[in-house]
Amino acid sequence: MAIGTAFSLAFLLLGSGLTRIRAQGEIRWAGDLQGGEPYVFRDPRDPAKLVGFEVDLMDALARRLGLPARFVQNDWSNLVPSLERGDFDLIVNGLEDTAALRGRILLSRPYFTFAEQLVVRKGSTLRTLDALKGHRVGTLASSLAHQILRSRPGIEGVLYGGQEEPYLDLQLHRTDGVLLDSVIAARYGLTKPDLEMADPDVARGTYVIGLRKGDDDLLVKVNSILEGLETDGELKRIDERWHLPVLPAAAAASSPPADEPPPATVDLAQVILFLQGAGLTVIISFLAMALAVPLGLLLALSRMYGRAPVRLLSHAYVELFRGTPVLLQLYILYYGIAPVVHLSALAAAILGLGLNYGAYESEVHRAALQSVPPGQGEAAAALGFSRWQALRLVLLPQALRTALPAMTNDLIALLKDSSLVSVITVVELTKQMTITAVDVRSWALPGALCAGLYLLMSYPLARLAARLEARLQGPVEQAVAVAAT
Amino acid sequence: MILRVRALSKSYQGRPALSGIEAEVERGETIALVGPSGGGKSTFLRCLNGLTSFDEGEVQIAGLSLAPRTSPDDPALRPLRERVGMVFQGFHLFPHLSALANITLAPAHVRREEREAAEQRARALLQRVGLGDRGDAMPAQLSGGQQQRVAIARALAMQPEILLLDEPTSALDPEMRGEVLNVLRDLAGACTMLVVTHEMSFARNVATRIWVFDQGRLVEDGTPEQVTEHPRSDRARSFFRPSG
Numbered sequence: 254m255a256i257g258t259a260f261s262l263a264f265l266l267l268g269s270g271l272t273r274i275r276a277q278g279e280i281r282w283a284g285d286l287q288g289g290e291p292y293v294f295r296d297p298r299d300p301a302k303l304v305g306f307e308v309d310l311m312d313a314l315a316r317r318l319g320l321p322a323r324f325v326q327n328d329w330s331n332l333v334p335s336l337e338r339g340d341f342d343l344i345v346n347g348l349e350d351t352a353a354l355r356g357r358i359l360l361s362r363p364y365f366t367f368a369e370q371l372v373v374r375k376g377s378t379l380r381t382l383d384a385l386k387g388h389r390v391g392t393l394a395s396s397l398a399h400q401i402l403r404s405r406p407g408i409e410g411v412l413y414g415g416q417e418e419p420y421l422d423l424q425l426h427r428t429d430g431v432l433l434d435s436v437i438a439a440r441y442g443l444t445k446p447d448l449e450m451a452d453p454d455v456a457r458g459t460y461v462i463g464l465r466k467g468d469d470d471l472l473v474k475v476n477s478i479l480e481g482l483e484t485d486g487e488l489k490r491i492d493e494r495w496h497l498p499v500l501p502a503a504a505a506a507s508s509p510p511a512d513e514p515p516p517a518t519v520d521l522a523q524v525i526l527f528l529q530g531a532g533l534t535v536i537i538s539f540l541a542m543a544l545a546v547p548l549g550l551l552l553a554l555s556r557m558y559g560r561a562p563v564r565l566l567s568h569a570y571v572e573l574f575r576g577t578p579v580l581l582q583l584y585i586l587y588y589g590i591a592p593v594v595h596l597s598a599l600a601a602a603i604l605g606l607g608l609n610y611g612a613y614e615s616e617v618h619r620a621a622l623q624s625v626p627p628g629q630g631e632a633a634a635a636l637g638f639s640r641w642q643a644l645r646l647v648l649l650p651q652a653l654r655t656a657l658p659a660m661t662n663d664l665i666a667l668l669k670d671s672s673l674v675s676v677i678t679v680v681e682l683t684k685q686m687t688i689t690a691v692d693v694r695s696w697a698l699p700g701a702l703c704a705g706l707y708l709l710m711s712y713p714l715a716r717l718a719a720r721l722e723a724r725l726q727g728p729v730e731q732a733v734a735v736a737a738t
Numbered sequence: 739m740i741l742r743v744r745a746l747s748k749s750y751q752g753r754p755a756l757s758g759i760e761a762e763v764e765r766g767e768t769i770a771l772v773g774p775s776g777g778g779k780s781t782f783l784r785c786l787n788g789l790t791s792f793d794e795g796e797v798q799i800a801g802l803s804l805a806p807r808t809s810p811d812d813p814a815l816r817p818l819r820e821r822v823g824m825v826f827q828g829f830h831l832f833p834h835l836s837a838l839a840n841i842t843l844a845p846a847h848v849r850r851e852e853r854e855a856a857e858q859r860a861r862a863l864l865q866r867v868g869l870g871d872r873g874d875a876m877p878a879q880l881s882g883g884q885q886q887r888v889a890i891a892r893a894l895a896m897q898p899e900i901l902l903l904d905e906p907t908s909a910l911d912p913e914m915r916g917e918v919l920n921v922l923r924d925l926a927g928a929c930t931m932l933v934v935t936h937e938m939s940f941a942r943n944v945a946t947r948i949w950v951f952d953q954g955r956l957v958e959d960g961t962p963e964q965v966t967e968h969p970r971s972d973r974a975r976s977f978f979r980p981s982g
Contacts, residue, residue: 631789632830636844636896637819640811646843650834 270468274342279321282311283336284346285329287415290440291495292347293324306495307345310364313487317478330395330414330687333358334696336465343475344463347436349397354463359472362479363459364488367434368500369398371452372423372442379429380451382408388429391419391678394688397458398432411678412688416441418588420448422678425591427598434458435498453501519698523689527699530685531706537602537681538668544607545667546660549614556615557622558640567615574612580673582609587677602674610667617659621652658725661718665711682706739798740765740900740930746785746795755781756792756954763900768926770941770962771934773951773977779934782951783902786932787822788815800899820848823898827905829885831877837864837888838873841895849896856895863891867921883914887921900930907937919944938978942966950974 274280284293284307293305303324315322325341332344336358350360371382379385386407392398394412402410411428413419419431420442431442432455442448462479464472482488555567574582583605586596596604625648633643672683680688686703690696741763748756756778763769771779784790786799789810797804800821808815831840841860845851864870867887877885886906893901906922907915919940925931926944935941941948941962948965950958950973958965958974969975 626830628826628828628830629832632824632826632832634810634815635787635789635819635822635824635826636892637816637848638844639813639816642847646847647832651832654834 270342270464270471271474272470273468274318274320274471279323280315280318280343281323281325281341282343282345283325283327283332283341284344285332286326288329288346289416291436291497293345306491306497307347309491309494310482310488311343311345313482313491314475314478317481318474333463336463339465342464342468342471347434347460348463349434350459350461351397351400353400358466359464359468361462361464361472361475363461364479364482365436365460365492365497366457366500367436367460367498368453368457369401369432369455370435370438370442370450371455372420372431372433372438372448373429373451374423374426375447375449377429377451382430382432382452382455385430389427391422391428391431392433393419393437394684396433397456398434401456402432412680412684413678414676418678420445421588421591423448425595435500439498457500519689519693519702523693523699524702526685526689527682527702527706530680530682531710533599533679534668534671534682534707535710537599537606537671537674537679538664540603541606541610541671542660542664542667544603545610545614545663548607548611549616550618552611552615553618553622554644557619558644571612571615574609575616579605579609579670580676583674583677598674598678601677602671602679605677606667606671606674610663613663614660617656617663618652621656621659622648624655625651654725658718658722661714661721665714665718668711668714669707739763740800741786741932742796742798743786744796746782746792746797748781748785748790748792748794754954756785759795759956761949761956761959763930763932765899765930766927767946768931768933768944770945770948771932771951772936772938772941772948773957777951778954779949779951780904782956783904783932783934786902787819787824788812789824816848820896821899823893823896823901825886825889825893825901825903825906827908829877829882829889829909831885831889831892833877835876836873837869837875837877837880840877840888841892844892845895860891860895863894864888866894866924867891868917881914882910883917886910886914886918890918890921890925894925894929898929900932901925903931903933903935905934905936907935938966950977952977 286294286303288294291306293303293307296302296304308324311322327335327340329346332346332348333354335341336344348354348360350363354360371380373380379388382390382405386405389409389411390402391411391413392402393416394414399410399412402408411419411422416433416437419428419433422428423431424445424447430451431438433442435453438450443450462475464475479488552567552570555563556571559567583601586605587598587601629647629651630643633647638646671681674681675684682703686699689699693699739762741761743759743761746756746759747754759782771783773779781790785792786797786804788804788808791808791810792806794806799818802818802821804815804818832843835843838857838860841863842853842856845856845859846853861870861873864873867890869884869887869891872880872884877888880888890906903922907918910918915937919937922931922933922940923944933940933945943962945962947960948958948962949956950965950969950971952971952973957971958969965974966978969978
């Protein structure tokens with residue numbers, strides 16, 4: 254037993270992929286179910302079962318390998334780092350062959366060739382990438398289409414995490430075009446009645462299987478199986494079964510993927526992008542907090558002094574916004590209500606975080622108001638102050654002083670929570686980090702830079718919170734001096 | 739007559755706290771409200787400016803009348819509270835404001851006085867309570883006795899027709915009680931005062947009348963001499979002569 258373990262450990266270290274998967278007794282392959290149809294997704298009739306053209310491909314591959322295949326769910330944007338960690342053996346999920354990726358992991362021969370297709374609103378006059386200069390074009394982050402857009406100066410690329418959202422935003426006039434591969438365009442874009450194809454063959458690319466570096470013997474095996482599947486027509490049968498789009502007849506693509514830029518390095522241009530991301534993080538956080546604090550005060554006051562229906566409403570607001578994920582709230586603000594209220598991504602981000610944090614700030618205000626001794630209110634009443642005057646002149650100035658450290662702490666939390674707004678296409682600091690990490694093929698430097706910038710922003714706030722707290726416990730006149738500044 | 743109370747009663751969850759109080763006060767009088775703890779004297783005092791509501795009876799104070807079951811938050815109470823000042827056992831100075839600002843806040847915002855005039859009068863009042871040089875001090879920088887004197891000045895700044903003082907010296911060390919009692923002694927006569935107190939010498943020497951409260955009843959109402967030397971009720975007798 255011990256010897257067996259030692260052997261398999263040795264194989265692991267030697268990096269023989271074939272030996273490893275045989276020792277495992279299965280081959281583990283990863284994709285993201287969120288990618289949905291037609292790649293790999295849950296069978297609508299039997300959600301316990303996975304279906305899709307990549308499931309069929311893996312079934313065929315595993316059969317010829319003589320090992321059972323096991324699917325591993327993994328977030329699409331993190332497939333490569335997870336592969337490198339050893340969470341699974343293969344990436345089979347619409348992985349595109351790019352030079353950047355080639356430098357980092359092993360890639361198999363293609364199992365599907367697609368065209369990058371430009372989709373626009375029906376009747377739009379902007380029908381080529383050249384015409385779209387100065388306009389916003391949606392695509393998936395870290396995709397080949399994203400690289401193509403970035404090689405076209407003047408086009409503002411808008412990045413999404415899922416395939417549905419770029420076309421939704423195109424319908425909503427938030428963008429003027431979407432560049433994505435033909436599989437996605439056929440399923441998600443051209444199925445919408447108000448969208449149409451503008452350029453069916455902007456460029457060509459291929460889906461390949463990704464393998465860990467060092468698994469060269471496994472790569473040879475996978476390639477020979479793929480070649481076999483192609484020659485005996487099984488690949489074609491799978492494509493047809495899933496109605497995958499056939500390549501347009503037009504021969505040469507206008508801009509072949511070969512002219513893609515060399516891998517980026519963390520240079521001054523990248524640092525400037527990071528600083529811009531950090532700036533956006535600061536703007537979003539401070540504006541959201543500037544909304545949350547007065548909103549929270551209003552909620553707290555309605556809950557403490559309002560009539561029964563107002564009290565109930567404010568209570569319901571707090572429970573609703575505290576009890577549901579802010580991510581969901583952002584989605585609803587940006588996509589859910591878009592047909593009625595059309596918000597820009599930045600506005601939706603600030604509003605979403607502000608509305609959410611308002612619920613938390615209302616509890617901070619409420620606790621602070623309740624911590625003011627009851628004698629203060631009585632003294633004010635006995636002097637003839639109205640309730641509003643007592644609140645404004647006597648109770649609130651004292652409560653605010655108590656609330657200030659807690660609010661500063663919440664601002665620090667908000668600074669970091671603001672990274673969530675990347676789901677609605679805002680490229681703030683964290684999103685910039687993940688984009689750069691893919692570009693430069695490393696998480697280390699971008700990650701450190703990102704962490705450094707967050708610390709730079711949050712540390713002064715943390716010090717401020719600590720000072721406010723200390724003064725709160727110290728003599729009153731000092732705390733007042735701080736509150737007044 | 740500045741205060742007339744008729745058949746005032748109040749109970750807390752069925753337990754009577756005040757029953758059938760009848761009382762009258764003339765302008766310029768100083769009344770000492772004494773009696774055992776829980777006897778109802780503080781509750782009675784708080785009924786007079788509406789901080790506590792009462793169930794039955796009638797209160798006429800400073801020319802205004804106060805109805806039973808008036809909520810302490812009722813805006814209708816505001817004119818009454820402008821004319822009836824109150825000083826609390828725990829001072830309740832506003833901790834975020836200087837002594838001077840504590841005094842000018844109500845004149846400036848309730849009576850909308852000119853800031854200049856309000857400050858001038860506040861300084862005079864501070865002088866009067868012996869704190870002419872502490873106007874800029876924050877409450878936390880003042881001793882308990884000083885804080886209570888500022889609180890008295892704060893109440894006086896509204897130029898009340900009657901001043902209610904709820905155990906103004908009970909939270910103070912013995913040496914500070916004297917300075918507050920001296921201020922009250924100086925005020926006596928110039929201002930109508932109702933003082934809930936345990937200071938028997940103050941009650942004897944300064945008050946024009948002493949009221950003894952026991953078990954929610956006003957059991958004794960007379961001059962200090964009458965009440966302390968010839969009490970009519972057994973309760974008052976045992977209260978003033980615990981040993982005999």
